[in-house]
Every structure is written in structure tokens, then in C-alpha cells.
Amino acid sequence: MIKTSKRARKWVLTGLTLSLLIPTLAACSTSKGKDADVKRTLRIGTMYGTKQDDSWFRQQFTDIFEITHDSNIEIEIVPAIDYSEQQFEDQSKQQEQPDPLEKVKAIMTGTNPVDVMIFDLGMLGQLVNENLLKQLDPLLKEDKIDVNDFVPTVIEGIKDQGNNFIYGLTPTFTPAALFYNKTLFTKQGVEFPKDGMSWDDVFNLAKRMKSGSGKDSVFGFTFNQWGAGDNFWDVQNFAAPLQLKMFDAKGETMTVNTPQWEAVWKSVTDLYKDHVTPHQEDMQAMYEEPAKDSIRNPFQGQLFLNNKVAMTIGNYDMINQIQQLNDNADKLKINKLDWDVVTVPFHPGHEGIGGNIYLNNLAGINANAANPDDAWEFVKFMNGKEWAKLKSRSTYEMSARKEFVKVREGMSYNLNAFMTMKPAPLLQSSAAEQKLYREKPNLDKVTELGSRAYSDVIQGKKSVKEALAQWETKGNDLLQKIKANPKGPIDGIFDDVYGGGGGISIDKQAVMEAAGEG
Template sequence: MKKSLMTAAASLLVVSLTACSTGKTGESSTNPAASGTPQASKAPKEMKLKIGLPGSYDVTKKEIIDGFIAKFPNIKTEIVEAPWGDFATKITTEIAGGTAPDIWFQENAVILGYGSRGVAEDLTPYIKKDLKEADYISGLYAAKASNGKVYGIPHGINPVALAYNKKMFTDAGVPLPTDNWTYQDMIDTAKKLTKDTNGDGKPDQYGFAASVGITQGWYPWARSQGGQVLDESKTKAMFTDPKSIAGIKAWADLVKTGISPDADFLKVAGGEWKAFASNKAAMFFMQYSNQALINKEFASLDYDTVMMPKGADGKRVVPIVTNSWVIFSKAKQDAKDAAWEFLKYYLSEEAQTVLAKSGASIPVQKNAITKLDANANPKNKKAFSEGIAQAGVTTDENPSWQEWRLAAQPIFVDILGQKLAPEEGMKQIQDKVQKVLDQNK
């Protein structure tokens, strides 16, 4: 989810949204047990719950929050709203002081860090008790740590697929992409779609727009030749694996050979998604959330998606991004119970269908996934949902993800910018990332 969705408010707004249920059941003047009269059921236990919403209702659908409040009048609910950056800053102090909301969400890697520090409640017992695993996709466990504990529940899944501009393909007489494409198929086709239309000797129409970021950029390319970024334990860097280097070389070669615009071109264009939407690039790796921007600003664009291409080893890798809900481990037990009631509602088909129809992210409840809007571009939403089912992976998130990613990112920028050879750059990244991993064991 994009932090550009932050609200403009500069301070937290705390809004009490419901009142507790007040009615009492009637009492019989006789002994119900002696007379055989069944006892009236007890009113639901009254509880309090504070929910933190970074980015406010620009990020979380108000309809879901309102639906929960309506169904659980016995839970007095407070909503704590703030712009994303403000929320992330304040929550650190609140955690230290024991005053954090009972439940809130942040980036999945941050949640894993909370788990390692004892801030996040282990949700494994709750899940085993109340959820039917078959009703959900594997993304439900995006916040599962290496110790087997689950520290968060997805706010929504934002996967990647290959987007293509139909008109550019048709005008060039080039067959459209398919789910069976490999990376090499994509590269070969991108060459055919790269053109110098004004005769100045430089491409002004590119076959592919390469991203310099992790999710749509270097991570899938590092995996494209069968390589890895971290090992399965997420404690050992794998950047100098020859297959990882080969994937990054193919990524850098997109710019080197002129198949993809460079960073300066993309900066002027407004980013790879705008270069794609303005007919300057025929393909790019598209996060699901990009559709909202493209459909709003380029409503007439005729485009669609297929699943991420298969790698040289025949395997597909579909990077997913998720923010995850976390229950504060220091909250009172009643508040934890109320927070779990909220998460059960959030994971219900009713709430997940609201998420599906929003177009902001993919739900994790299987029936809700069938409610994705197939009438809005890209119409082939299965490129995302089936991509997750087949090969959805996080970008090797672990408790130190933010730290090691930031250590690696500037070097990847230099590699794509042709300032550093892939072999040398990957060696530097290996050293920096392994140092971070070792410090966080």
C-alpha cells in the first residue's frame, strides 16, 4: 500500500464510535432449574477495544470498520487515526510506554520485528482454534516467523504481475503475452517493441520499463535465473550465488541495451507505471495497487496482465507485499479477545468481499477473491490471484528486512544505472547484508 495515501492530519484523532450494550436479560421469580424453564442467554460480555489506523480510511475501508461495530455493539471501539508517517513515529513511543492501541497494522517486516521483540501476540493458537485453513490462501501466513509463530494477519495482499499495453503490441504486430512466458520470452519481445520513432537515434518507445525498487525490480530478477536473495532460514545472504548474479545482470542489461528507459527518463516520465500508461513502455511489472492510479489518470488505456514470467529453472516467483494487523502483546486479555473478534470479522467473507471490490489489494479469503472486479482494467485479475496461489512469496522478509534492504538498495541503484558492474555490486551487497543479518541473530 502506498504511503502516498496518508491523510493530511498532523495529529492523532481519537474517535469513540460505539457505546456498550446496556440491556439486561429478564429474571424469573421462580428457580428456572427447578421449574424446567430454560435460562435466558447472557448478554455478550462488554469489552473495550482501541484500533490503530495508520493512513486512516484512505488505507482501511470504513465500511469494514462500520460493519464490525454494527455486529459487535458489546465492544466499545475507539479508532486512532493518523497520517502513516506520524503513526509510525508515535507507535514506537507508545509501545515503550505500554500505551499502544490494542490492534493496529504496519508493514509485514515491521510486524515480524515486533514478534522477535515480544511486542506482537502470537496468533497461532487463535488461528488453530477459530479459522479453517482451507478457506484462505497461503498469504494468510505472510507474517509467520522462522520459529513457526504467526505474528500478524494480512491487511491485504499486493502481488505483482506482468502488465502489457495492448495497442503497442497490436500496432507492432507482436503476439500478446501469455502465462507460459519465460523471462527470455519477455526480453525477446521487449526488443521488438523498442523503437526510435522520431529518427534521432535514441529509443523513445521501450519494450519494458524496469523498476529500481525491490518488489517490482531487483528481487524478481535476482530470482529469475533460479537464484536466491536469502536462504530458507533468512539468516544467510545469497547475492553472490552465480544464478543470482545472472538474474541481476539480465536486469541491468535492460537499460544497457536500451530495452528499458534509464532512471533519468523515468524520472521525467513520472515513474515506470506512468511511462507504461502514457505509451512510452509496452510492459512493466505491476503491483496490484497500481491499477487504481492507472485507471484514474489513464482511463482510456487498453491494457491487461498475465502472470509473472517463469524463470530459467521453470519456476515462477510472484513477489507479494502486505501490511499486517498485529495484536499488542501487552494489552489486557479482554482487549486481546476483542481484537481477535475484529480479526475474525476482517477475515470473514463479508469484510473480505468489501476489500476485494475496493481494488486496493487482494483478499486472503478464497470466496472473496472470486468477487474481484473483472470489468475494470486489468480484466485478467487471475494473473494476480492465481499468481499468488502458484508462487506467491514475500521479498525474503525477516525482522531485519528494513535494515538489510536499505543497505543493499543504493548499490542496486548504481548497478541499474550502469555505474557498477553486477558482479562487483553483488559482492558489495553480499558483504553489507550478511553483516546486518549477523548483527541481528
């Protein structure tokens, strides 16, 4: 879900922008092979929304298309999951969350299917496996649209989910890179990071960059710009390219007590134990540090921005914060950040694959579309040069077209670091895994068991090997309970396993929103 405030911040289209763009886009005003006097409806499906208010979506995607194209095309927005309907559910009962795939399939099939579907990368592979999308490669070839004009990581990420074919396109994407503090590296006499480093290379650099103690501590690395080194979600994100499985294909037997899992957990927890990554008390000390001359530092809780961390993984929009900080450094009475970026590290054997790359707002044509011609005209326009030029003004996402990807004015950094690495394979990426989780939604509880086992390692209660063995044992017990009750409540499981302890939060959405991604 995208918060309304962020939507407004990112995508407000002013009257001036429209007036400037309309003459440029007017050449696209007709759909080929269509009678200009015939009224047509183009139905566009969205993952989420409300039938009562689709103004945000229209503002982002369809307003300019309607102005610049055939006036006989009427656009209808159809949300697969309607937020407003949840307001009228019986709140006294536990509500089962809707299955996104089933909801999307419902509006893509039947007597009045949508013509275009807007979705994220996590849905692309599922729709392809269900044969619900029209392959775009022939249409791109026919209209002489060169996919080499798009950023490689975007096309490769799309092809990976489409069996090496293109079934959707997006005008923007959210990449990540390894940000590093040049001042700290120079002071420590350590060479700067470079593109194409492995995780071992980065962790070794991080250990060399750890210095000081207490309030004078400088840490070598964090997995994100916000948190300490004890977040289980960071472990999952770090391990994503390896595609390690928690259980077998039937969801009946755990598969975590292995040397591969042990190596992943040990790599991350050793950084924490050696204080190469910060602890919660380090973060708390930053928040409690008194303001200088009563001047509030809005970046106080972010160690990297305060010259306390040598390297961190950050999304593209982190540049906004760096720019704000440096523009106001004198007012805040802090040093400006001297920084640059390199590619996200890779795991040996998985060169060229990184995590933290988000392809949202993909547009595809429904294989069952009643109006495929107008559907292609819309998808083509949404991913065309004129639209890309407009979207390139965003400071939160990058244009998917290479010619509009530029270094910010007045800044200098390694732009290619954001465009090189392929997205990591998605968790639950195969059709079989997706089907298994739909049939057994309680499988999500296995991850919570892992979070609590990981917490035991962080707190020094167990070794990595002991924690994984316990996760395996208790997980197998849970999987048998899930087999007997795939969707219903399984009471007392965490009390039985870990005495009701809290564990470490693995709320992905909370982490992403805190990092500005959600």
C-alpha cells in the same frame, strides 16, 4: 506511513453505506459467553498513529463493529509509534528512529497489553518468532471458517511467515501483475505474454518488442510504471525471491561477489544498455513533449499508458488509471490502451513466487490478551463476509475473500493473474536477520554502497564484475567500521568510496508512493 489524503480517498465511509450495512451485520451483535451488562474494553494496537486523532483508524476498522456489536464493548486504540511525539523532540540533535518491533512489543506486553494487534506482513514473522501472537487455526476450525474461501496468495503469504500456521488475517491485499499492451504486440507480430512465464521468457519477449528510436521509440519492458531502467530498488525487488545475501550472518563479511549476484545485475543492466528499458533522457523527453491543443495529459510521464512500453509490472490500482485514460482518450486525443495482464514472472527454481504483493492491515490476537474472546470476535468480523463485501468496493486493493473478487464492470482482463503468485520472501525475513539489523542499524549503509556500485555499471564506468568486486571490498571495510560503531555516525564513508557521487536513489518509500502503494 500512509498519507492522510490517500486514506481519505480509499476509506471514507458515508452515512448511506452505514445505514445499508447495519441491518445486514446486526446478527453479529453479541460476543459469545459474555455478560451483556458487563462493561469491557477491547484494546487494539496499531503500528503508527496518534493518541489525539484516531478517527481514520476507527473509520476504517472499528466504527461498524461498535455499531453492530455489544454496546458494552469500549474500543481503545493504542499506537505503537506515536507520530505526534516526534514534534517535541530536540531538533538540534540527530534523532535515532524508533525500533518498530520494540515499540510493538511494548504495547503487547506489560501490565495492560493490547488485545488485538494490526500490522503488516513484515512484522508478522517477527511477532510469531517472539511468541506474541495467538495461533488462529483452532479458532477458525471451531467457528467453521474455511481458509479455502480466501485468495490463495493471501493465505500462503501469511503461512510462510507463520511457520505454516495462521497467526493473522487481512480483509484486503495489494497484488501485482505483468501488464502488457496488446496493440503493440499485434503490430510487432509477437505472441502475447502468458501466465507462468519466467523472467528469462519475459526479457526475451521484451527484446523482440523493442523498436524505433528517439521520439518513436517503443521499449520492451519496465519494472514499474513510473521509472527508467536504472533504479537500484528495481534490482532488489527483482532479486527478492532468490534471497541473495549482502553479508554473512554476523554482518562482518560481504557476500556479493558471486556468480548469482553477477547474473542478477547482468540481466537487468543488459536490458538498460540495449535500450530495451528506457533511460532517464527517454523519460525526460516524455515530460517535455508539448501538449496537444493545450490539453494537459495527466498520464504523460507514464510510458506504458502512452503506448511506449510493451510490458510493465503494475499493482492492482493501475487499472484505475487505465480506466481513466480510456474514458478520456478522445479528450486527450490519444489512442485507448488495449491491454491485459498475466502473472508476475518467476525465477527458475522459485516457481509460483513473485514480488510486489503487499499484505497490510493484518489483524492478530495478542498471546497476552486480557480480553481474547472479544479480540477474536473483532478479528473474525474484520475478516468476515459482510466486511469483505464492503471492502470489495475498493478500487485500490483486492478483497482477500475469493467470492468478492470480480472483474471491474465494463472491463475484461485475466483476474487470476492477481491471485496466483505467492509473495516473495521479505528482505531481512529471518529472526536472526531482523535482530542483526536492530543491533546494527548502520547495516543499511551497505545497500547504499550497492546503489553506487550499480550506478557505475549503468554509467559505463565499470563492468558488473568490477562493480561487485568493489562493493565487496569497500563493503568489508564498512562492515568493520559498523562492528566498531553499530549505531553511531560513520562520517565520510561515501566520499571515501565514490568521491561523494550521487549514486542511484533507493528510497523504497518514495518509489512505492509514486506507484501508489505507499
